[in-house]
Amino acid sequence: MTKLRFHMTFPEERVKEPILYEISQKFRVIPNIRRADVSDRSGWVELEMEGELKEIERAVQYLRQRGIHVDPLEKTILEG
Amino acid sequence: MNNPSASPQPSPEGKKGLSLMKGLKCRECGRIYDLAAIHVCDFCFGPLEVDYDYEAIGKILSRGEIEKGPNSLWRYKYLLPIKEEPTIGLHAGMTPLVRADRLGKALGLKNLYIKNDTVNHPTLSFKDRVVAVAINRARELGFRTVACASTGNLANSVSAHAASAGMDCYVFIPHDLEAGKVLGNLIYRPTVVSVKGNYDDVNRLCSEIGAEYPWAFVNINIRPYYAEGSKTMAFETAEQLGWRVPDQVVVPIASGSLLTKIWKGFQEFSSLGLVKRHPELRVNGAQAEGCSPVYQAFAAGRTQFIPVKPKTIAKSLAIGNPADGYYALDVIGKSRGQVEAASDPEIVNGMVLLAETEGIFAETAGGVTVACLKKRAEKGAIRPDDLTVAYITGNGLKTMEALTGYLPEPVGIDPNLASFQKIVHPS
Numbered sequence: 335m336t337k338l339r340f341h342m343t344f345p346e347e348r349v350k351e352p353i354l355y356e357i358s359q360k361f362r363v364i365p366n367i368r369r370a371d372v373s374d375r376s377g378w379v380e381l382e383m384e385g386e387l388k389e390i391e392r393a394v395q396y397l398r399q400r401g402i403h404v405d406p407l408e409k410t411i412l413e414g
Numbered sequence: 415m416n417n418p419s420a421s422p423q424p425s426p427e428g429k430k431g432l433s434l435m436k437g438l439k440c441r442e443c444g445r446i447y448d449l450a451a452i453h454v455c456d457f458c459f460g461p462l463e464v465d466y467d468y469e470a471i472g473k474i475l476s477r478g479e480i481e482k483g484p485n486s487l488w489r490y491k492y493l494l495p496i497k498e499e500p501t502i503g504l505h506a507g508m509t510p511l512v513r514a515d516r517l518g519k520a521l522g523l524k525n526l527y528i529k530n531d532t533v534n535h536p537t538l539s540f541k542d543r544v545v546a547v548a549i550n551r552a553r554e555l556g557f558r559t560v561a562c563a564s565t566g567n568l569a570n571s572v573s574a575h576a577a578s579a580g581m582d583c584y585v586f587i588p589h590d591l592e593a594g595k596v597l598g599n600l601i602y603r604p605t606v607v608s609v610k611g612n613y614d615d616v617n618r619l620c621s622e623i624g625a626e627y628p629w630a631f632v633n634i635n636i637r638p639y640y641a642e643g644s645k646t647m648a649f650e651t652a653e654q655l656g657w658r659v660p661d662q663v664v665v666p667i668a669s670g671s672l673l674t675k676i677w678k679g680f681q682e683f684s685s686l687g688l689v690k691r692h693p694e695l696r697v698n699g700a701q702a703e704g705c706s707p708v709y710q711a712f713a714a715g716r717t718q719f720i721p722v723k724p725k726t727i728a729k730s731l732a733i734g735n736p737a738d739g740y741y742a743l744d745v746i747g748k749s750r751g752q753v754e755a756a757s758d759p760e761i762v763n764g765m766v767l768l769a770e771t772e773g774i775f776a777e778t779a780g781g782v783t784v785a786c787l788k789k790r791a792e793k794g795a796i797r798p799d800d801l802t803v804a805y806i807t808g809n810g811l812k813t814m815e816a817l818t819g820y821l822p823e824p825v826g827i828d829p830n831l832a833s834f835q836k837i838v839h840p841s
Contacts, residue, residue: 338622339459341735343721368459369442376718380459403721405614406621407459408634409737412588412613414566414668414730414779 503546648679
């Protein structure tokens with residue numbers, strides 16, 4: 335089992351949707367929220383996701399397809 | 415994959431020397447951690463920052479003590495996160511603070527200075543400050559390998575410092591990076607890893623490698639120490655101004671770390687009594703329009719960011735989801751500063767203006783700073799008499815391609831005096 339940490343940014347049109355619940359149902363991953371700030375216009379969540387690496391990658395792919403911006407917890411690492 | 419909370423630690427620390435750090439402290443929940451190669455609070459995932467013993471520092475640090483120190487950033491070693499005397503990057507810092515009368519005249523400012531890190535040692539950008547600190551701390555922690563993900567200045571600096579330290583070095587780049595930028599790193603003989611993927615893929619991979627390998631990844635597990643090097647920009651400014659804090663500063667924003675650390679540097683000097691407290695200091699941020707998440711959040715009055723896909727010639731500022739963006743916004747708000755954004759043509763105009771008035775050839779990030787300084791001055795937000803410092807963070811020789819098509823062609827003449835007199839210098 336693998337644990338990876340992510341920073342996710344939700345656009346306004348996705349804020350009200352239970353997307354983290356969805357990924358726990360669609361994929362064999364356990365999302366564990368550690369810090370978040372959600373308003374009616376946007377929001378971010380920092381979480382740990384536990385599962386097989388392939389399942390985590392499928393979950394991340396699904397989130398990105400739904401318009402969620404998914405970065406590693408460190409956000410942008412690649413610097414100029 | 416390891417649990418990131420058990421981030422690789424190569425060996426215990428050596429003997430204590432300077433030892434003025436108390437620990438690492440979570441910026442969100444305040445939990446204290448050992449001085450290890452960790453960067454995130456296990457409990458709340460907040461970023462960790464070095465916590466110093468200011469009482470002890472206050473007993474040994476004075477203006478005189480600093481003035482007796484080396485002509486480098488290490489004159490401020492008691493406020494930097496090292497435990498032993500530095501051995502690498504001994505010439506970084508103490509770059510010129512240039513009184514910019516000609517640029518000031520063009521902008522209507524009578525008291526303008528340029529902090530000129532285009533001549534920082536050894537790789538001509540402010541990154542030499544943060545990397546010098548990071549590499550020394552990495553060696554103290556027992557690391558033999560350093561790493562970073564970078565398309566430019568950071569990779570140059572990590573590669574050069576690793577070479578001089580005799581450490582192994584890995585630099586991660588996207589596979590489609592221009593050849594010229596790769597060569598600038600290869601000369602130092604690091605292992606340059608070209609990742610077949612986009613920028614997001616490189617970020618993700620480096621995060622995983624940072625958690626898996628016993629390497630000092632300068633802006634991941636060493637980040638709390640690395641970032642502290644930026645404070646020296648403020649320390650030097652204050653000392654070079656005759657132990658004063660400016661009224662206004664203009665700082666380019668990439669990750670947001672430089673801006674927050676410049677603020678922290680002035681605060682530390684003030685609280686230690688090295689400079690007079692200056693409640694009017696305004697910290698202004700500068701971003702490129704093509705990558706301006708902090709500017710956009712500030713303009714909309716939000717504290718939340720919407721990550722962006724960078725599209726700007728200012729590559730060294732192209733950070734779409736800045737790690738310290740929230741904290742940069744906080745400092746700008748607290749200091750009653752502002753954020754401006756500059757378009758690509760404005761960036762080039764800023765580079766040209768700085769070069770033609772002060773003889774300083776800055777990279778594109780410097781163009782961003784000058785363009786945003788100009789906007790602040792035109793709006794009257796910086797008053798003519800304000801003691802103002804603009805931070806120029808890298809050398810223009812690194813971003814020559816940005817000028818293609820913007821500058822006039824040379825004047826062509828035949829090889830004879832008549833042609834010269836006819837075309838160049840008619841009487």
